[in-house]
Amino acid sequence: MKDIASLRDSLTVASVQFEMAENDKDANIRTMVGFMEKAAAAGADIVAFPEICLTGYNYLFELDRDALLAIAEDTKTGPSVKRIQDKARELDIVVAFGLLEKTADGSMYNTYVCVTPGGGNVFQHRKVHAFENSAISQGDALDVFQLFGWTIGFLICYDNNLPENPRVLCLKGAEMIIAPHQTGG
Numbered sequence: 791m792k793d794i795a796s797l798r799d800s801l802t803v804a805s806v807q808f809e810m811a812e813n814d815k816d817a818n819i820r821t822m823v824g825f826m827e828k829a830a831a832a833g834a835d836i837v838a839f840p841e842i843c844l845t846g847y848n849y850l851f852e853l854d855r856d857a858l859l860a861i862a863e864d865t866k867t868g869p870s871v872k873r874i875q876d877k878a879r880e881l882d883i884v885v886a887f888g889l890l891e892k893t894a895d896g897s898m899y900n901t902y903v904c905v906t907p908g909g910g911n912v913f914q915h916r917k918v919h920a921f922e923n924s925a926i927s928q929g930d931a932l933d934v935f936q937l938f939g940w941t942i943g944f945l946i947c948y949d950n951n952l953p954e955n956p957r958v959l960c961l962k963g964a965e966m967i968i969a970p971h972q973t974g975g
Contacts, residue, residue: 791907792835792882797939801966804829804837810972812846813861815870819844822887823877830881835938840970841888841946842900844870847922847972850890855925862892865903865914875905882907884937888946888970890926891916897927902944902970904937912937915944918955932958940965947971 806825811817822839829837841847845861853861863870870889878885884906891901891914900917916929932955934943943959943966950956950969959967 791879792884792938794884794906794908794912794937795939798835801836801938801940802832802834803966803968804832804834806837806839808840808843810840810843810846812849814846815844815861818846819870819873822874822885826877826881826883826885830883834883836884836886836968838968838970839885839887841902841917841972842890842922843887843970844889850922850926853923858890858898858923858925859892859896862890862898864893865889865891865901865911868892871903871905871911875909875911878905879907879909886944886968886970898925899927899929900946901929902946902968904935904944906937913942913944915946917946917949919948919952921948932962934959934962934964942966942968945969 886904888902891899900920903914913935918929941963943964
């Protein structure tokens with residue numbers, strides 16, 4: 791199993807864009823697993839997927855709060871998150887992906903998570919400049935985390951449009967910023 795705390799001089803990151811199936815987590819996970827297998831076979835340390843790739847993105851603009859809550863998941867215990875964690879463990883690869891997060895208080899966020907072969911999430915970022923739906927809350931933090939001895943940050947889609955955001959991450963020591971976007975439908 792990969793030791794995510796060990797220092798690496800270089801990292802191999804597979805970046806994936808794919809046509810997401812709207813409101814079909816099973817289809818999207820099948821697609822993601824195929825890319826995870828290819829990335830692992832090619833020796834990638836990390837595979838990074840698009841924003842809100844578990845459910846698809848474009849149709850979220852039209853849904854009401856109840857419909858959004860029905861597809862949202864907890865980032866630690868959600869069934870789709872668990873499936874990705876299990877596959878990361880099986881393939882011995884770090885996986886970064888986006889989903890619609892549901893919190894215990896009923897808030898929702900456009901969230902990007904990083905899971906490791908050892909299980910569990912090592913980091914998550916909530917999109918600061920979320921505009922997909924008025925029921926989706928804005929994140930309020932720009933932070934970094936350690937992976938393979940590298941300091942990494944996430945910025946989701948529009949978060950990258952303001953130069954202050956990557957600057958904040960760099961001032962916090964970011965050596966790499968993973969910047970997932972939706973695929974445009």
